[in-house]
Amino acid sequence: MSDTTFVPAPPLDYLHDGATLKSWLLTTDHKRIAILFGLSITFFFFIGAVAISIVRLELLTPAGDLVSDDTYNKMFTIHGIVMVWFFLIPSIPATFGNFLLPLMIGAKDLAFPRINLLSWYLYIGGAAFTVLTLILGGVDTGWTFYTPYSTMFSNSSVLTAAMGIFVVGFSSVLTGVNFIATTHMLRAPGMTWFRMPLFVWAMYATSLVMVLATPVLAMTLLLIMAERWFDLPIFDASRGGDPLLFQHLFWFYSHPAVYIMVLPAMGVASEILTCFARRRLFGYSFMVYALVAIAVIGFFVWGHHMFVSGQSAYANVVFSFLSFMVAVPSAIKVFNWTATLYRGSISFDAPMLYIFGFMGLFTIGGLTGLFLATVPIDIHVTDTYFVVAHFHYIMVGGSVSAFFGALHFWWPKITGKLYPERLARFAAITMFVGFNLTFFPQFVMGYLGMPRRYHVYPPEFQVYHVLSTCGAAVLGVAYILPLFYLIWSFRNGARASSNPWNAKGLEWQTPSPPPHENFLTPPIVEQPYDYQPADIAGGRDAR
Amino acid sequence: MDDRLKRIWLCPLLTWLALCGLLTATCAVAYVPLGVANFPISLCIAAIKAALVGLIFMRLFENNALNRLAAVAGPIWVFVMLVLMGADYFTR
Amino acid sequence: MSTAFLHPPFDTLERQHQAVSFGVWLFLVSEVLLFSGLFAGYGVYRELFPAGFLAAGRHTDIVFGTANTAILMSSSFTIAVAGRAARADLGRMAWWLLVVTFGLGVLFLVLKGFEYREDIANHLLPAPAFAVPVPGAQIFFSYYWIMTSVHAVHVTCGLIAVGRLIVISRNNLAWLSGSASEDATALYWHLVDVIWIVLYPLLYLVGRAHG
Numbered sequence: 001m002s003d004t005t006f007v008p009a010p011p012l013d014y015l016h017d018g019a020t021l022k023s024w025l026l027t028t029d030h031k032r033i034a035i036l037f038g039l040s041i042t043f044f045f046f047i048g049a050v051a052i053s054i055v056r057l058e059l060l061t062p063a064g065d066l067v068s069d070d071t072y073n074k075m076f077t078i079h080g081i082v083m084v085w086f087f088l089i090p091s092i093p094a095t096f097g098n099f100l101l102p103l104m105i106g107a108k109d110l111a112f113p114r115i116n117l118l119s120w121y122l123y124i125g126g127a128a129f130t131v132l133t134l135i136l137g138g139v140d141t142g143w144t145f146y147t148p149y150s151t152m153f154s155n156s157s158v159l160t161a162a163m164g165i166f167v168v169g170f171s172s173v174l175t176g177v178n179f180i181a182t183t184h185m186l187r188a189p190g191m192t193w194f195r196m197p198l199f200v201w202a203m204y205a206t207s208l209v210m211v212l213a214t215p216v217l218a219m220t221l222l223l224i225m226a227e228r229w230f231d232l233p234i235f236d237a238s239r240g241g242d243p244l245l246f247q248h249l250f251w252f253y254s255h256p257a258v259y260i261m262v263l264p265a266m267g268v269a270s271e272i273l274t275c276f277a278r279r280r281l282f283g284y285s286f287m288v289y290a291l292v293a294i295a296v297i298g299f300f301v302w303g304h305h306m307f308v309s310g311q312s313a314y315a316n317v318v319f320s321f322l323s324f325m326v327a328v329p330s331a332i333k334v335f336n337w338t339a340t341l342y343r344g345s346i347s348f349d350a351p352m353l354y355i356f357g358f359m360g361l362f363t364i365g366g367l368t369g370l371f372l373a374t375v376p377i378d379i380h381v382t383d384t385y386f387v388v389a390h391f392h393y394i395m396v397g398g399s400v401s402a403f404f405g406a407l408h409f410w411w412p413k414i415t416g417k418l419y420p421e422r423l424a425r426f427a428a429i430t431m432f433v434g435f436n437l438t439f440f441p442q443f444v445m446g447y448l449g450m451p452r453r454y455h456v457y458p459p460e461f462q463v464y465h466v467l468s469t470c471g472a473a474v475l476g477v478a479y480i481l482p483l484f485y486l487i488w489s490f491r492n493g494a495r496a497s498s499n500p501w502n503a504k505g506l507e508w509q510t511p512s513p514p515p516h517e518n519f520l521t522p523p524i525v526e527q528p529y530d531y532q533p534a535d536i537a538g539g540r541d542a543r
Numbered sequence: 544m545d546d547r548l549k550r551i552w553l554c555p556l557l558t559w560l561a562l563c564g565l566l567t568a569t570c571a572v573a574y575v576p577l578g579v580a581n582f583p584i585s586l587c588i589a590a591i592k593a594a595l596v597g598l599i600f601m602r603l604f605e606n607n608a609l610n611r612l613a614a615v616a617g618p619i620w621v622f623v624m625l626v627l628m629g630a631d632y633f634t635r
Numbered sequence: 636m637s638t639a640f641l642h643p644p645f646d647t648l649e650r651q652h653q654a655v656s657f658g659v660w661l662f663l664v665s666e667v668l669l670f671s672g673l674f675a676g677y678g679v680y681r682e683l684f685p686a687g688f689l690a691a692g693r694h695t696d697i698v699f700g701t702a703n704t705a706i707l708m709s710s711s712f713t714i715a716v717a718g719r720a721a722r723a724d725l726g727r728m729a730w731w732l733l734v735v736t737f738g739l740g741v742l743f744l745v746l747k748g749f750e751y752r753e754d755i756a757n758h759l760l761p762a763p764a765f766a767v768p769v770p771g772a773q774i775f776f777s778y779y780w781i782m783t784s785v786h787a788v789h790v791t792c793g794l795i796a797v798g799r800l801i802v803i804s805r806n807n808l809a810w811l812s813g814s815a816s817e818d819a820t821a822l823y824w825h826l827v828d829v830i831w832i833v834l835y836p837l838l839y840l841v842g843r844a845h846g
Contacts, residue, residue, distance in 0.1 A: 108644035111654045177661040184609065185654040186644060212620050215665045219672030223781070232777040233761055234676065240687070240771050245679055248628050249672055299623060303631065315631035517643075551719040551728075559712040563705065570701055573840035581844055582681075585836035592708075593829045600715040601825045613660040617667035624675050632679055 011520070013416065013513040028113035029516055031414075034099035036120050041087050041095065042483075044127065047134075048082035049479070051075045055455075056469040064456040072455040073140035074156065078133075080143025085165050086127060088399060089257065092264035093210075094119070094175055096406050097203045099414060101179060103507035103514065104200050106188025106523045111181040119174045126168025133160040142453065144254070147235040147246040151227040158228060162221040169214045169221075172260075176210030179203050188506070190525035194288070197505055197528055198281065201288050202267025205295040209256045209263070213299070217253035220246065247309055251302035259298040261395055262362075263291060265402030266333055269355050272409050273337055274529040275503040276352035277344030281529045283336040290329035290336075297326040307378045316375050323373035330366055334359065349501075350424035354405030357432045361397025365390055368443065383453075386446025389439045397435050404431065404482065411486065412496030416513040419489040423481065431478035437471025504530050558599045565592050640813040648813075655815035659822045666789075670830055673785070677778050677837060684771020691772035692841025694759055695779065699750040700839035703743050704831060710739035711828040714797070714821045721817050726808025729817075733801050736824070740794045747787055779838050786830055793827045796820040 058066040139161040233239035303319030445464035499508040645651035717732035758766040761773040
């Protein structure tokens with residue numbers, strides 16, 4: 001017979017709780033803001049990709065026959081600016097950090113929801129300046145804006161480009177403030193510091209760097225603008241200025257910035273690895289200390305970008321030594337991830353494939369960093385493709401792989417849908433193959449002397465460039481494929497349960513997608529990564 | 544009422560008087576030819592003034608370990624920047 | 636304190652106030668690092684051009700500079716007492732102290748305006764007709780103009796924040812004690828004062844003892 005007991009409808013999930021444009025553009029829900037960021041960075045990823053496609057097409061032949069010198073310079077500059085500031089830096093923190101941080105600590109939202117929305121609008125403001133730069137003809141200084149070219153001799157839109165980065169920097173700072181305050185103030189009862197998932201620790205460490213480093217970039221850009229716009233001598237050597245001062249200030253931010261780009265990826269790796277190996281994280285406390293150590297020591301090494309700039313030999317030695325030091329905590333993390341796999345029950349789902357890619361490629365990139373930290377080697381390979389390959393192995397092989405891993409791992413939670421697993425595995429493997437085909441030849445040709453930022457080169461390098469461009473095409477496929485099947489999944493995919501991976505972590509204790517206030521019932525805080533029974537040897541340290 | 548007013552006004556007033564005194568001192572000392580010592584002395588006095596504002600006006604003196612930690616982090620990072628930049632400029 | 640001031644995601648007003656206070660401090664740390672970009676450059680150039688800095692420093696107006704330092708310090712005093720008054724539920728006293736703070740801040744900017752006018756008339760903008768022909772003097776003044784104008788922008792933002800407090804609490808004095816806004820604004824204002832306390836010896840006390 002019909003049941004007349006009134007059962008209230010379950011609350012709408014955050015995606016459907018309000019369907020107007022206004023409810024999205026004025027939202028203070030961290031989950032919606034995460035989506036806003038996610039869509040924005042995806043758009044800019046493709047702009048950066050188009051720019052570098054033009055570069056790689058030009059490099060198929062030794063002659064400069066596709067685009068002019070100026071256009072070529074503008075292409076690699078816009079690629080760098082867009083990929084660094086409008087994709088990589090916000091990528092994991094502003095999308096997954098925003099979405100997951102409150103869920104993982106059992107909070108209802110970030111500490112300052114309206115500031116969070118402001119962060120997104122600042123991103124859009126900075127993005128608007130960048131688009132304006134493109135419309136006005138682009139900027140050709142390289143993403144590094146070295147003086148005196150950027151302040152005195154470039155005829156491109158330096159001011160609008162600098163303004164765009166200046167504005168988006170504040171987006172970063174406010175996100176960092178929000179994350180730090182949230183972690184200190186809004187952990188659920190029982191969620192002590194050493195029970196937090198590594199991803200939360202990674203967001204915390206990243207946020208420290210964002211808050212401390214970004215303002216120095218802001219000031220450096222302001223100084224460029226002051227010199228260019230008001231003719232105030234700062235870096236102008238003819239009036240006593242020191243161009244190296246620019247480099248010191250720029251790299252004081254930009255080296256820690258690379259840790260903003262990699263620490264979140266490390267956090268993602270710890271989450272995914274433990275789940276798909278069904279093991280506790282090996283050496284949890286050391287993993288935490290390593291994250292913080294990388295964040296802190298990362299501030300002491302910037303001079304390794306300036307070994308041949310004219311800074312003193314003494315400074316070279318100091319920065320070289322400190323750069324070796326910063327590799328140690330990273331190595332500890334790689335060892336601990338590997339140890340986590342030992343005696344695990346490993347499944348090769350797409351997120352795990354991406355993380356395996358991350359581990360291998362990050363390790364290669366990291367090891368080549370040691371070569372670069374060695375002054376005598378750096379003198380030979382600086383400003384060659386060796387450096388280009390090094391940082392792409394870490395930022396693309398590392399961070400972007402982890403981003404895609406995160407995208408697949410938390411896709412069911414974010415959208416409530418399942419993605420097609422076999423297609424995803426294919427995309428992951430394609431990405432790994434395409435990536436190596438693109439960038440490994442660059443290590444070789446860099447070592448052999450191919451300079452970076454050149455579009456005309458001696459014919460003996462052509463074979464490497466052709467391999468690299470073919471690899472880039474394969475990579476392109478690997479990036480576009482998820483775009484299609486994830487959109488398909490969002491519209492037609494199977495419904496996801498609250499915990500399709502049977503993972504540990506508070507975010508899996510709530511429905512997929514979560515309701516607006518995150519938890520219907522207060523979450524139960526357990527030991528982190530409680531994947532294996534306590535009596536199995538090898539995982540005794542997680543407290 | 545008197546007691547409440549005293550609690551509200553006394554400590555900030557004393558701090559403000561100290562700040563004015565230090566301002567007079569630093570201005571006066573600037574005119575005394577002390578060679579290379581002028582600059583460090585004026586910076587030290589500025590540091591003391593900043594500390595007074597921070598500890599009393601900004602209430603770091605009260606039971607607030609987290610805010611104190613944040614407050615010292617700033618100057619420490621500035622120090623790191625200056626020292627490591629000095630590693631280049633002082634050894635050229 | 637009414638729970639009307641409580642915002643999600645916080646469960647208690649005390650926690651919310653703690654979080655706002657800590658959040659503002661984190662932002663202040665970022666502001667310190669912003670100015671440190673200027674301090675570092677100043678330090679480098681002072682080291683490279685000691686004579687130029689000494690020669691140039693003598694040309695800043697110590698009367699304007701010292702007066703402005705005193706004004707800002709006093710405004711810090713008044714806003715500090717305002718906060719204490721608000722927390723003791725003396726809303727009217729707090730409100731008037733905020734008005735005085737606002738007035739002192741405006742006075743700072745007005746004096747700065749007059750000072751800039753005088754500086755330009757004295758050819759202290761780095762340009763071909765620059766007044767001090769010693770190497771490095773122009774760079775000193777680059778830093779003078781940039782440091783003081785960036786600081787002035789911060790004073791302006793602070794005035795907007797203080798003005799907001801005055802306007803909102805005009806007919807709602809209880810808001811000053813219940814909301815965390817007053818605390819946040821005061822912390823920012825104090826930072827603006829501290830930055831100026833550091834800028835003062837860098838820009839106004841250079842080269843005074845030499846002739």
